[in-house]
Amino acid sequence: MTETTRTTGVSRRTLLKGTAGLAGLAAGSGAITGFPYVKSAETKVLRYLGTAVNEGDDISKQCLKDTGIKIEYITATTDDVTKRVMTQPNSFDVLDTEYFSLKKLVPSGNILALDAKKIKEFDNITPVFTKGETPGGKKIGNQGTAPWKVLYLEGKDSKTFAKSATEFVTLIPTVYNADTLGIRPDLIKRPISSWSELLNPEFKGKASILNIPSIGIMDAAMVVEATGKYKYADKGNMTKEEIDLTMKVMTEAKKAGQFRAFWKDFNESVNLMASGETVIQSMWSPAVTKVRSMGIACTFQPLKEGYRSWASGFCVSKGVSGAKLDWAYEFVNWFLSGYAGAYLNRQGYYSAVLSTAKAHMEPYEWAYWMEGKPAEKDIKAPDGSLLEKAGAVRDGGSYEDRMGAVACWNAVMDENDYMVRKWNEFIAA
């Protein structure tokens, strides 16, 4: 930015001189603008492929200001991000994706692990990722593709996940959250405390689940386990029999008219809930916030069986090397340095490096979002709109309480192919 300003300043001055004549002007501006043009040929641009979760305009603007790196967002759905990595690995530089897709991405060889030693804040990354426990020492459920199972590779070009810490990190963690059921407390009018309520005939025709097989089956498994019908060894890696059983329970509920609709994207889930078509459904945190910001009561209900969690992070395309790779490290280091973390925390997600995010948040914000304390002042979204009035408490409480109660993680199962077929059968039933 400064370069550009200087250029125009100089040419204006040259113009003002006037007497220098046309030739002089051309030569002069050519000579002077030449310098910044050489620099601008080196404009640091990174193509950033990811879902909309982390792709805030504020983040890219701040990044450009702080580091001079221009971020070009390529936004896609989770499935499409994976598809793109497989089929067009050269169409992006930095990849922001979820840990559960690593089981597909790493064997494809299309992504490059990052070097932990070059990540300044790596040692400050929350133990949720590295040890599978909260900073307070609570053990986190390890069913499904938990991040610590796939965080490290054995070597630089290895396709095997390492059992213990190495310097080769598959995804540098950025954002994660604990998901649960969203409910309309004003229409349900009684406490909800278990996943099994999703299939409670009381809510016949007013329940919903999401129609994304890999996530939907996890929610279904939470429900089946909560009803006491079956206890899975690992909900994130079911056997064929377990898949059959889970889908049978869900199919019976579907045939009995339990579900009003299934949803596939964020807006659908908001519409279903806001219009009162459903009163209980699987949901994502920002969707709950959206319903609430419309003035409609909606709770992201903590349940006794725990949360289904997800996490995402950064890696780079295999085609990235040289200066571009340095920029990628610079960008990842910037991302973990606090501004972005605070931005994500304010949306109800969690940032990977808590200490730097805390430094970028007001103490009352930190107390509300992370410590589960009643809001001292009104809580605003990053865009300045009112989210919660003073006195409100976050659903599920503190970071420790929420992340400490995670039961399982989004996953890709060994029997994924079979599961997808069974899911189609469920939809057709």
Added chain:
Amino acid sequence: MDTSENILHQASPGLARGSDTARNAKAARLSPSFISWLQAGPMMLVFLAFFLIPLVFVVIVSFWDYNEYQLLPAFSGRGYSDTFEGCIAQLPDLCTIGKTYLKTLKLCFMVWAITLFIGFWVAYFLAFHVKSKTWQMGLSLLCTIPFWTSNVIRMIAWIPLLGRNGLVNSGLVKTGLINQPVEWLLYSEFSVVLALVHLFTFFMVVPIFNSMVRIDKSLIEAAYDAGATGFQTLVNVVIPLAKPGIVIGSIFVITIVMGDFITIGVMGGQQIAAAGKIIETRLNALQFPAAAANAVILLAITFLIITMMSRIVDIRKEL
């Protein structure tokens, strides 16, 4: 290619027969069949590059194997055998693919019948009751209104209208016609058919209208003079002459509805199976060969329906 030549000749006899001397001189060097090829060439190339070649790839890939993260270019019938899984074992119950196609065909038939009925009468009105060309144009443009809104808008628009707390339900409850909101208005086969009809009736109107305006009015007068009733004229004169339009419109509607999964998904609350949906789910799970196999099956079935329809009417002859 003979037939396409015939069509070209019929469609633009002036071009092929060109009477001035300059063209005759040229035609002496370029044979008429070469000119026909030249005329059809650009479209053929586009067709080849963007339809036939990709289609061949789809068929090839449908016979490949795959794992979690890549295609394995080795012959495998897995895409197909997985798709028809349980079709024999589960008899007399239908397997997933059977149920899906039964549902898709049912929706398709309902939408076809309704769009044909509405489309025929709209076209009839435009062709025979609206006398001025300007009004005919203006009114046909009115029919395009459903195309002014996107899927997303429709999705949001239908819910306040048909939903549990929607306009229709609250209106019915207030007038005392019903005590409880009616649930089947939204996220049901009804809402799917409603949305599809709303969308695609236009594809029936245009070709039928096109056939009808070409009907020589003196034929209808002759029918009246011969003492035919209005109904007899309709059945014996108008419908047979509008047949090509009816068949073309039907092909449009049937091919679109067979492959649709977005409208069915949105209006059916994602609870209604669609052939296209299976393909999408497979693609999203990176199971490309399975998706390709399903695409080939869908194509084959759609092709079968169209072949049967063109048995009834030879479109090429009628045009």
